[in-house]
Amino acid sequence: MSTSHAGENTRLIILISCVATIGGFLFGFDSGVINGTVDGLQHAFGSSKAGLGFEVASMLLGCAIGAFFAGRLADRWGRRSVLIISAVLFLVSAIGAGAANSSLVFIIARVFGGFAVGAASVMSPAYIAEVAPARYRGRLATMQQIAIISGLFAAFLSNYLLARAAGASTEALWLGLPAWRWMFWMQAFPSLVFLVLLLAIPESPRYLVVKRRGEEALAVLTRLFGATQARTTLAEIEGSLSDEQHRPRLSDLVDKQTRKVRKIVWVGIGLATFQQLVGINVVFYYGAVLWQAVGFSENDALLINVLSGALSIGACIVALLLIDRIGRKPLLWIGSVGMAISLALVTWAFASGSLVDGHLQLSDNMGMLALVAANAYVVFFNVSWGPVMWVMLGEMFPNQIRGSGLAVAGAVQWTANFAVTVSFPILLAGIGLAATYSIYLVAAVISVFFVLRYVHETKGRALEQMEG
Template identity: 85%
Template sequence: MVQSAANKENTALIILISVVATIGGFLFGFDSGVINGTVDGLKQAFGSTEAQLGFEVASMLLGCAIGAFFAGRLADRWGRRSVLIISAVLFLLSALGAGAATNSLLFIVARLVGGFAVGAASVMSPAYIAEVAPARYRGRLATVQQIAIISGLFAAFLSNYLLAKAAGTSTEPLWAGQAAWRWMFWMQVTPSALFLVLLLAIPESPRFLVVKRRKDEALAVLTRLFGAEQASATLVEIDASLSQDHHRPQLSDLINKTTRKIRPVVWVGIGLAVFQQLVGINVVFYYGAVLWQAVGFSESDALLINVLSGALSIGACIVTVLLVDRIGRKPLLWVGSVGMSVALALVVYAFASGSMVEGHLQLPGHMGTLALVAANAYVVFFNVSWGPVMWVMLGEMFPNQIRGSALAVAGAAQWTANFIVTVTFPMLLAGIGLASTYSIYLVSAVISVFFVIKFVRETKGRSLEQMEG
């Protein structure tokens, strides 16, 4: 019977919907990574201090926290696809505005708008995929979201490298007399427009339609996805999961009505979201060029190292696609935490061996190579585990009734932690140095091992209607 149902699935449509949704992930990655090659341009154009620079780089992340929070709430009201359409428009406006900004304030506003889009896409794309994909390969499709994110980062790094090389440096004029760093932002216009157009061709999430009591529409979508027989059975399952507490989703649903406490699954979701950032991964993504220049590499070499890191990340995510529905989410998380801890310890050791020469950290002997290899190993471990698996779990671990609200809170927590890590890095780098700064991320990675083992529950192979709050 299972095989018969599977044979009636419109796998091509399910994959198409997932691919379109993951363009949001690509733009998420591009918008996050493009800032990496523009730091020197921002300094020159706006005369920013270290603290101002940190805020310019991290300003998008404040928008992400707001966007993630309201996306979850608005998605419960307007629909998953509708929120993604809004995010596509915001991606487009942000790309145009950031590249054209004539002062720091206008730049920050443009990046905040981009942040709203990134935050919305970060929580809605995996949730949307989870709500249309069958349980047996839901993890693989949701993991494609992380491949898209890393592909976006890789595309941004490669674009930054090529544009800076074509101009000479990122601050030199390129086309139409505009500096290369401005064109780095404008490169995002094309994929943003493509995302907007393709979203108009895919259906709304059937689970959202059931929540809104639009059952005929939900049945029509489920029939397109799974065939008539399976569609009817799935509709009954979804409706049954909501029947005991079927009302308009709201934030108060996150509180257990018996104990009057926040549901444990929400705390676990927040923990997953926050630890993904406290290990410091986005310091590598956002400040990679600054980091490698700080240990003696040229701007060109530093941008090329970013391209290498992006390529390794894509490879790591492909490994996750092959494993996530076989061995599960939890084993990948704790293995990733252990691997990141070891890699970060080696990075700290390498950086601690250096000395300051004319304001730059000089590493003795082969320590520069050790730092480079260990940092890239750290990136690989992150992207085979916490990078994709955290988003997979947030998209699927919450019961239907609270999914939008729980995603709002966990997504906002994730981006707030991201903001704190990102905005403090330039100050920590100047104040306590690279070794001590990375020691903080090392401690977080070690703690995350125990968090996963004690609190995270496996979701592999379970339908969304089986998730417990």
């Protein structure tokens, strides 16, 4: 594409990208808030281990459905429209989960939240990729992961402060209601902000071109890049679609000549799957349970979550600085190697412990090793697979199949997330922490070879240059 930057409204591009990333913030908050409410859920609903695992993971069922249909609906209604729907669902879920009087009501509310998270997880990076110039698209899309981790950090900090104010997550706070309910209600405020700000941003110009609304697309492109570059970009977008001018559909994912699913789709599915099989969301969803299992108090466990969240934000900032310089692929394989090493150390530390009254007890040295290695693992994830997978899914598919490709990859990502999350308490009770973490270690090792063999670099390439 043309490299002329004259007339580009960089401030507007960054501003509307930041609005889109609020979806990532809510994605992170909704994912992290459950971490501090596990004791409250058990106390309120008397859940079994399996029941608790389903309550925690119930949101993820909605995420898989939301991610799949968001990609399809975004091809019909637009990227911004789907984000607006997700903002409404975030608000409904926050209020409903906090007010739930039974496990069933809670699960329904969390599934609605899952619809929102799934939609935001694929649409926010897709929207950013479709409005940002190639030369700094990766940095803007990486802001999505910073927003996700900031949301996680905000949820961890909110949980910690509310539990500390009440004395415990199960103790009464304001209006005589337990702190764990207020943990969910805190999410209502950013949900409202997201909804209001979405009304002020434009629709994706690439979506408008696909829908043959060329004049509207040109108006948006002119606001973003200036009149001269807008016409050039519009012509390039139209050219990328000229040989397949029909409404995007799932069948586009199949190569018409070979009648097989396109290789780029399998790469997207692989990226989505490995991001979850390394076990990162066990740390995010069960961090408090994990650290209490090795001897930390609830208060200390929640504080460790805050530390992990802060380190994650720092790691994402490093990724933001590097992703458009060294590229996506190097960050992925470096992250995979780092996660494999740190997971090996965590597994070793957990394997050295002994069970006392059903709880794993570690020596001081091994406890410190587990803590440091686990946080190193979080850092490696958030400097690599955390942001890079979402960046690549948002930009790697050609225009014609972007919505459908995101639908499939997003649904697979959340399905894998669900499987890992719902299985953790069962594995913890059945085979122990060390054996459970060894499963995530194996996945991290395999991901190194997957990246080196199948992933291709997208740094600096215009979306119209992506091949399927």
